[in-house]
Amino acid sequence: MPEIIVKPSDLKELWEMLPGLPAARRYLAGGTDIVTADNAGAESSECWIDISGLPELAAIKETAGALFIGSGVKISEIENSKAARKWCPALAAAIPHFASPSLRNMATLGGNAANGSPCADGVCALVAEGAYVLLALKGKKRRLPLRELFLGPKRTALKKDELILAFEIPKRPHAGVYLKLGPRAYFGISKAAVALTAELSGGTIKRAVVALGSVAPVPLLAVKTSAWLAGRQLSPQTAAAAAAMVKAEVSPITDTRSEAQYRREMCGVLLERALGGLR
Amino acid sequence: MEKLSCVGKSLPRKDALIKATGAAQYAADRDFAGMLYAAAVRSPRPRIKILSISDAKARRVPGYVTLVTYKDIKGVNKWPVVMHDYPFLPEKEARFAGETIALVVAKTAGAAKKAAALVELKYKELPFVADPLRALEKDSVKIHGEDNVFSSFVIKKGSVDEAFEKAAFTAEGEFSTNYQVHAYLETQGAIALPEPGGGMTVHSTTQCPFYILDAVAAALAQPYHKIKILQTVTGGGFGGKEDVPALVASHAAICAAKVGRPVKLIYGRKEDFQSMSKRHPGWAKVAYAADKNGRLTACRVKYVLDGGAYSTLSPIVLWRGTVHAAGPYKIANVDIKTYAAATNKVPCGAFRGFGQPQICFAQESLIDELAEKTGMDPVQFRLKNMLEPGDKTVTGQKLNSCCGLKEIVQAVRKRSGWDKKVKGRGPGAGGPDVVAGIGFSATYYGVGLGAGGRYLDRAGAMVNIYKDSSVSVSVGNAEMGQGALTVLAQIAAETLNAPYEGVKVEEVDSSKVPDSGPTVASRTTLMSGNAIVDAATPLRERIFKTAFDLLVAAGADASKPMTAGGGVFSMGGKSVEFRPVAAECWRRRLKMCEQGWYTAPRTSFKNEDGQGDAYVIYSYSANAAEVEVDLKTGVLKVKKIWAAYDVGRIVNPRLALGQAQGGILQGMSWAVYENLVYKNGIMVNPNFTDYVIATTADKPEYDITFIEKPYKDGPYHAKGMGEVPLIGVAPAIANAVKNACGARVTSVPLLPEKIWKELKKA
Secondary structure (H helix, E strand, O other): OOOEEEOOOOHHHHHHHHHHOOOOEEEEOOOOOHHHHHHOOOOOOOEEEEOOOOHHHOOEEEOOOEEEEEOOOEHHHHHOOHHHHHHOHHHHHHHHHOOOHHHHOOOEHHHHHHOOOOOOHHHHHHHHOOOEEEEEEOOEEEEEEHHHHEEEOOEEOOOOOOEEEEEEEEOOOOEEEEEEEOOOOOOOOOOEEEEEEEEEEOOEEEEEEEEEEOOOOOOEEOHHHHHHHOOOEOOHHHHHHHHHHHHHHOOOOOOOOOOHHHHHHHHHHHHHHHHHOOO | OOOOOOOOOOOOOOOHHHHHHOOOOOHHHOOOOOOEEEEEEEOOOOOEEEEEEEOOOHHHOOOEEEEEOHHHOOOOOOOOOOOOOOOOOOOOEEOOOOOEEEEEEEOOHHHHHHHHHHOEEEEEEOOOOOOHHHHOOOOOOOOOOOOOEEEEEEEEEOOHHHHHHHOOEEEEEEEEEOOEOOOOOOOOEEEEEEOOOOOEEEEEOOOOHHHHHHHHHHHHOOOHHHEEEEEOOOOOOOOOOOOOHHHHHHHHHHHHHHHOOOEEEEOOHHHHHHHOOOEOOEEEEEEEEEOOOOOEEEEEEEEEEEEEOOOOOHHHHHHHHHHOOOOOEOOOEEEEEEEEEEOOOOOOOOOOOOOHHHHHHHHHHHHHHHHHHHOOOHHHHHHHHEOOOOOEOOOOOEOOOOOOHHHHHHHHHHHOOHHHHOOOOOEOOOOOOEEEEEEEEEEEEEOOOHHHHHHHOEEEEEEEEOOOOOEEEEEOOOOOOOOHHHHHHHHHHHHHOOOHHHEEEOOOEOOOOOOOOOOOOOOHHHHHHHHHHHHHHHHHHHHHHHHHHHHHHOOOOOOOOOEEEOOEEEEOOEEEEHHHHHHHHHHOOOOOEEEEEEEOOOOOOEOOOOEOOOOOOEEEEEEEEEEEEEOOOOOEEEEEEEEEEEOEOOOOHHHHHHHHHHHHHHHHHHHHOOOOOEEOOEEOOOOOOOOOOOOHHHOOEEEEEEOOOOOOOOHHHEOOOOOHHHHOHHHHHHHHHHHHHOOOOOEEOOOHHHHHHHHHHO
16 A cells, blocks of 8 residues: 555645655545555555545436436445436446445446456446546546547556546436356356347337447447347347357457356357347 | 253354454454564465575665575474475475565564565576376476375275176266365464563464474474464464464564564465465366166276475375275275375365365266266165165275264255156256256265374363363364364363353463364364363362262252252252352362363274275265256356255254355355466466355355264264365265256366356267
């Protein structure tokens, strides 16, 4: 653990204190990744900036067209938010798969994204929700489609000191599913995960977004499969064809958690089941 | 069985309150004036030649005190455990990644850790061997002797080749099992306090305080009476705190001796994974033969354990595995050959079951395969071949009447609805792709150290009744979560007719009781229990005589018999409590403190042919597992385990149930989830993120039955049970998977990936 941990009380104070801090610094939100990394000897910052008290990151807000989830909102708060459950059904479905109840009381979506892991359950679901991410660096703000935040394993488009403020999810009535294959019943990192959102009209898929976790260097938006699904009848045949297609879009690896070939096949199984679970 | 007032009751755990409230003081919780902290410098590679070690950079860390290497060891630089091949600190060569090469002492734990990372180690990599089967090949790199064999055993009986030639049915298979990490909540740790005059007191988490005594005395070249080992409240052991705490404590003691101040050494989880003992990975080739009636006629086994870089406990782990390798069956012709191989990986040692679960997975899986070939139901096949009182084991040992194996098999068969379920495997509850199945296993387990550790199989106790009638009991076996403090207090209270609340059994102090051997092999209830009975019996005579006198003096009718129970003595309508009786004993200046001793009866096992009595007595288990398998993903869910045990008389039913449930869950976790991965001699997942163990959400439903066959030489007829529930879980699950979906998975853990591959083959 670094010897210096600072805790600004608002964004203004944060931007003011930055120049005085050691160069090797990181943001600390819920701490569930960074403290674990520190314990394992994989974290060597000289300074942590504790952003858990920043009021600007702490709220879930609604406008006419979008839902905003502050980057500092605890996962368990999202779990209990009616608005989030209504407008982010895939995210809501992902939360029970997100670590453990005690970790969900600490962890934040901002941390989940900034960590840049391809297996982040919350992020994978948000990609399927078509979310945008709002970033700030001192006075400068920018807005990216969330999937563009991720460049590779543990690599993001965040500039030095750039902060995730919130996630913006466009309001559109849709169904959402999240299916995960983990190493045990719960509280594990996925071998493969599928997030699916779909706007349905009768038996027809008007629009679908398929995102996958742990099967590519980044939380993966399955562009081809998503596009192919638009306008299709929701049927076992469609599900089987989409499953075959998505297997070609992923690029899983073999590591201690699973094997590439198995993961690829499971993407198909999970997507087929996800489509079958749409109502 | 006799009527008892303490034994056989679910009395509350002695340590429940301090553990539940967090008041318990584990090793890391203890602090002493002037205490310094140590951290280990570890080998980064599987096998290295050490060229130099420098603390030039480490010295710059504020709070740095000193570097400790093998040069600081006053005694012989060989840890005295079984084969004495493991140096306390390596001098020229380090043999596995994670091995402690040196230690850094500093004023804070953080400074010690930081400085240890800055110690510069210059080394040359040496060729290494990681695979145990490769290690046994003639042309492999040699790291132990001329053949990389730490130890080897045989059991030979009858004419095996002939029996296989004549057999109507045979089955043969290769099986393997992976490591298991003990995953105790409390990592290893010790504090060493130098005493004036060259002695050392060591506080340590451990299940074997006397192994620490041996090691610290050797490392410091001090006589035993100058060394005192105090066991701290121990947060889990499972075998992982058998041998290796002696190494950790010795390191702390070497540091403390050098700096002349108390030194605390507490392991982080990662280094605990990398360097502390594990369940041995096992490999076995097993073959069974049966005649046309389905009677087993022969068994051939080759069994190999991956011992790691040093022998530690491998020889005795292997021996237990050898003795039990054919399963609990009557077999006339047997050829068992076993090997513990040296590899450049973490040294493996004791883990609940001690070399049995690995081979049990192989032989009990194969028994199902053979039963299928004969066209018999797996349970019927087992019943036909099962050991009964009067039968001989594969070592030629004749079993006495204390063998309830058939009864427990029948109990599980009936309770699980086996006969119906095994025929109609059907859809599971988890969706259209999910199928259900059921599988069986039966095991036996030699209680105590047996012939493999016959010289260690004794235990002492001291029972002291104070003037206020409170009782303190000192033993040499340790509480590590299994409930020893409670069960042993029940035995003491029963023998003395003292109130249970007034009896305290303490954590081990090596200066109070003689070397009682290790707290392993499910031996504590039996060995320490008998030692307590031995110590308490003369006290009981004095107390009962005094109680009788007091009752007579109070006007009791002495023609009626005196009864005693729950701390009260009664006769002819009068009664007196333990407290005034104890006070009267003291007034009469009777001796109110006694030592007790128990030695296990002799065993006749001979290493030459593996024949003779291997253990004094056996416990037994039968298991049925019901599983669901997802045919598309290979995901396995264990729904329910029915188990029955013959472990003799149960001293505390609630604790016995806890041992059973914990053993089943730990066995299931090993069978289904736990997967420690080595790549090129380096452990890849030394953490709980990627080394996955079962959680409560994975827990199966339990149905547990005890059939109490009294053991005449056990304390109140108890045998031993700690390890028994784990051993047969994995093959029962594997057999259930086969029953559910047809996939025979021959390696543990039964990962979804493996089941999925088997399903694809079909």
